[in-house]
Amino acid sequence: MSPRWVPSKGAGGKSTGVEGAGGGDGDRLPARRPTGRRLPGRRLLARHPLARFLLRRTATAVLLALGVTLVTFILTNLVPGDPAAANLGQRAIGDPAIVAQFRHHYGLDKPLPVQYVTYLGNLLHGDLGESQQSHQPVSTDLSTAVPATLELAGAAIVVSLIVGVAFGVVAALRRDRFTDQLLRVVSLLGVSVPTFWLALLAFYVFFYRLGWAPGSGRLDPGMTAPPDVTGLYTVDAALAGQWPVFWSAAGHLALPALVLTAYTVGLLTRFTRSAVLEVLNQDYVRAARAKGLPGRTVLFQYVLRAALVPVITVAGLAFGALLSGTVLVESIFAWPGLGAYAYRSATTLDLPAVMGVGLVVGLVYLTVNLAVDVLYGVIDPRVRVQ
Amino acid sequence: MTDGDSVDVLRISGLTLDLGGRRILGGVDLALRPGQVHGLAGESGSGKTMTGLAALGLLPPGARTGGRIELEGTDLLTLPARQLAALRGRSVSMVFQDPSTSLHPMLSIGHQLTDHLRHHLKLDRKAAKERAAELLTQVRIPNPREALGRYPHQFSGGMRQRIAIAIALACEPKVLIADEPTTALDVTVQAGVLRLLRGLCDDLGLAVLLVTHDLGVMSAIADEVSVMRHGLVVETGPRGRVLTEPQHAYTRQLLDALPGRSTV
Ligand SMILES: Nc1ncnc2c1ncn2[C@@H]1O[C@H](COP(=O)(O)OP(=O)(O)OP(=O)(O)O)[C@@H](O)[C@H]1O
Numbered sequence: 062m063s064p065r066w067v068p069s070k071g072a073g074g075k076s077t078g079v080e081g082a083g084g085g086d087g088d089r090l091p092a093r094r095p096t097g098r099r100l101p102g103r104r105l106l107a108r109h110p111l112a113r114f115l116l117r118r119t120a121t122a123v124l125l126a127l128g129v130t131l132v133t134f135i136l137t138n139l140v141p142g143d144p145a146a147a148n149l150g151q152r153a154i155g156d157p158a159i160v161a162q163f164r165h166h167y168g169l170d171k172p173l174p175v176q177y178v179t180y181l182g183n184l185l186h187g188d189l190g191e192s193q194q195s196h197q198p199v200s201t202d203l204s205t206a207v208p209a210t211l212e213l214a215g216a217a218i219v220v221s222l223i224v225g226v227a228f229g230v231v232a233a234l235r236r237d238r239f240t241d242q243l244l245r246v247v248s249l250l251g252v253s254v255p256t257f258w259l260a261l262l263a264f265y266v267f268f269y270r271l272g273w274a275p276g277s278g279r280l281d282p283g284m285t286a287p288p289d290v291t292g293l294y295t296v297d298a299a300l301a302g303q304w305p306v307f308w309s310a311a312g313h314l315a316l317p318a319l320v321l322t323a324y325t326v327g328l329l330t331r332f333t334r335s336a337v338l339e340v341l342n343q344d345y346v347r348a349a350r351a352k353g354l355p356g357r358t359v360l361f362q363y364v365l366r367a368a369l370v371p372v373i374t375v376a377g378l379a380f381g382a383l384l385s386g387t388v389l390v391e392s393i394f395a396w397p398g399l400g401a402y403a404y405r406s407a408t409t410l411d412l413p414a415v416m417g418v419g420l421v422v423g424l425v426y427l428t429v430n431l432a433v434d435v436l437y438g439v440i441d442p443r444v445r446v447q
Numbered sequence: 448m449t450d451g452d453s454v455d456v457l458r459i460s461g462l463t464l465d466l467g468g469r470r471i472l473g474g475v476d477l478a479l480r481p482g483q484v485h486g487l488a489g490e491s492g493s494g495k496t497m498t499g500l501a502a503l504g505l506l507p508p509g510a511r512t513g514g515r516i517e518l519e520g521t522d523l524l525t526l527p528a529r530q531l532a533a534l535r536g537r538s539v540s541m542v543f544q545d546p547s548t549s550l551h552p553m554l555s556i557g558h559q560l561t562d563h564l565r566h567h568l569k570l571d572r573k574a575a576k577e578r579a580a581e582l583l584t585q586v587r588i589p590n591p592r593e594a595l596g597r598y599p600h601q602f603s604g605g606m607r608q609r610i611a612i613a614i615a616l617a618c619e620p621k622v623l624i625a626d627e628p629t630t631a632l633d634v635t636v637q638a639g640v641l642r643l644l645r646g647l648c649d650d651l652g653l654a655v656l657l658v659t660h661d662l663g664v665m666s667a668i669a670d671e672v673s674v675m676r677h678g679l680v681v682e683t684g685p686r687g688r689v690l691t692e693p694q695h696a697y698t699r700q701l702l703d704a705l706p707g708r709s710t711v
């Protein structure tokens with residue numbers, strides 16, 4: 062991890078420091094360039110390292126979103142298959158007039174480049190097109206699917222971080238002893254068991270056999286969704302004080318979220334273990350012990366702080382893995398989220414919907430990356446101050 | 448416990464150390480006195496660092512020790528872990544070789560200067576901060592109050608080692624073990640750090656064990672000199688005698704190896 066939003070040398074700060082922790086970081090701008098008139102607001106933006114960093118990241122995000130649309134567009138059109146055939150019924154497909162009408166309605170009768178440019182033009186107005194399946198604007202579909210998935214993936218990543226980091230720390234401290242061996246087996250299982258299989262097994266055992274888990278979906282049948290604030294049912298229900306709804310939402314969330322954590326817990330356990338072991342070997346840990354600090358203080362203030370830097374990187378990757386895991390888990394648990402929507406759209410060649418999903422996933426990845434980079438700065442002063 | 452003749456604050460006698468089935472120390476004898484710098488020389492791997500770590504109870508796991516390490520009459524080797532931890536960093540403290548790795552890169556200087564102060568001496572935040580600023584002044588860090596909020600990477604190597612020394616001295620220990628404190632530093636700042644150590648030793652009545660490869664350093668500031676080889680102290684005595692009339696062939700070899708110098 063290189064310092065990515067450090068202020069450029071000489072941009073403020075007194076000269077007590079001599080050697081900085083300089084490193085190859087191409088993302089750093091040179092010191093203020095002599096430019097002509099500038100608006101005060103822009104000067105502030107250009108000067109503040111974090112503002113400049115966020116500005117650059119936003120620009121990258123726009124370019125990346127463009128790339129995502131292009132790639133998705135090309136891939137979707139490469140797939141052999143006719144959206145009309147996939148979306149129209151058996152009878153309608155026999156009627157050339159209906160097929161032509163369908164193709165005209167969705168602009169499929171135009172040349173591909175024209176279709177693409179039209180899509181981009183609409184995108185500028187926030188119009189993601191109309192889903193050929195649901196006959197609703199894609200943005201409407203996404204506005205319910207995205208929070209559902211974020212609730213699922215968010216719960217999973219929070220649980221994974223807590224459990225994975227705890228497991229990793231314990232394994233490192235009990236290195237090569239029984240607990241370490243046990244956790245090694247657990248994390249190996251977590252990483253290697255296929256998520257869809259685990260989802261099926263969990264559904265079978267906890268729903269059919271034991272009857273502990275509520276059925277599929279996000280709420281018990283007959284229950285109405287809480288007032289929409291965040292789109293996360295548990296949070297919204299808690300905000301509205303609707304506790305029966307909260308418990309129902311949490312109950313429905315628990316099993317699919319736990320299934321999703323298996324892989325990420327395994328991943329985080331292994332990375333945390335090796336990060337902690339490496340930090341335990343550092344001179345500054347020995348120096349902290351030589352100061353006579355209690356073991357607890359050394360662990361939480363000296364060891365964990367340093368070990369968290371690589372763990373955060375992996376947590377960002379793990380979140381990406383979670384999102385791809387949701388496709389299968391959501392289908393099995395009938396969770397009305399992005400994964401299920403993506404699956405349905407892809408199998409019916411619902412081009413606008415697939416592109417919409419691609420855009421959202423790209424944006425989520427970028428946001429997670431951004432959060433990881435900002436967290437580096439929060440944890441490590443070498444990134445923050447120079 | 449006060450033996451009549453004992454002015455030694457730390458006395459190591461017959462210290463043996465076995466690690467992984469290998470004998471590392473074969474019966475080390477050393478005595479440190481208040482206000483004196485005891486230089487410890489010897490080739491790489493002779494056990495200098497292990498001797499220092501033994502005095503702090505920080506030997507690697509699986510180490511087996513014999514002999515005695517007495518701090519004012521109390522044997523540190525047989526002391527229960529809790530009591531040893533209470534002495535560590537308070538009565539005996541250590542400065543490590545490389546200040547760029549021995550300070551935590553993500554914790555402020557103020558944090559690293561005060562956490563053990565607060566733990567050992569039960570000072571409150573404000574009092575600890577006062578003491579920390581005082582310590583930084585003592586080791587000649589400019590703008591001590593501002594420095595408390597800074598991080599190690601914002602200081603030069605020499606200043607980092609001064610800070611590490613300030614941390615080691617915070618709880619007013621009786622014994623300071625400095626393991627090659629200038630080896631990792633630029634030659635131009637080495638003398639300053641050594642002079643600082645010498646001054647602190649004189650002013651505070653500190654007993655210093657200065658581990659070094661460098662006999663030049665040794666002759667500049669040590670009162671007593673011991674030479675180690677293969678886990679044993681082969682020669683010990685006042686600086687003047689050891690460096691001018693070495694009794695042991697190995698000490699003579701070391702002296703001959705010094706550039707621009709020939710044995711008398
Ligand atoms: N963790 C360890 N486990 C096993 N043996 C070790 C360990 N650390 C050091 N040793 C061995 O102990 C012996 C003494 O090492 P020590 O570090 O005390 O030497 P030293 O005199 O300080 O050398 P140097 O001048 O290189 O620092 C060496 O032979 C070394 O190989």
Ligand SMILES: [Mg+2]
Binds near residue numbers: 495497626
């Ligand atoms: Mg050594």
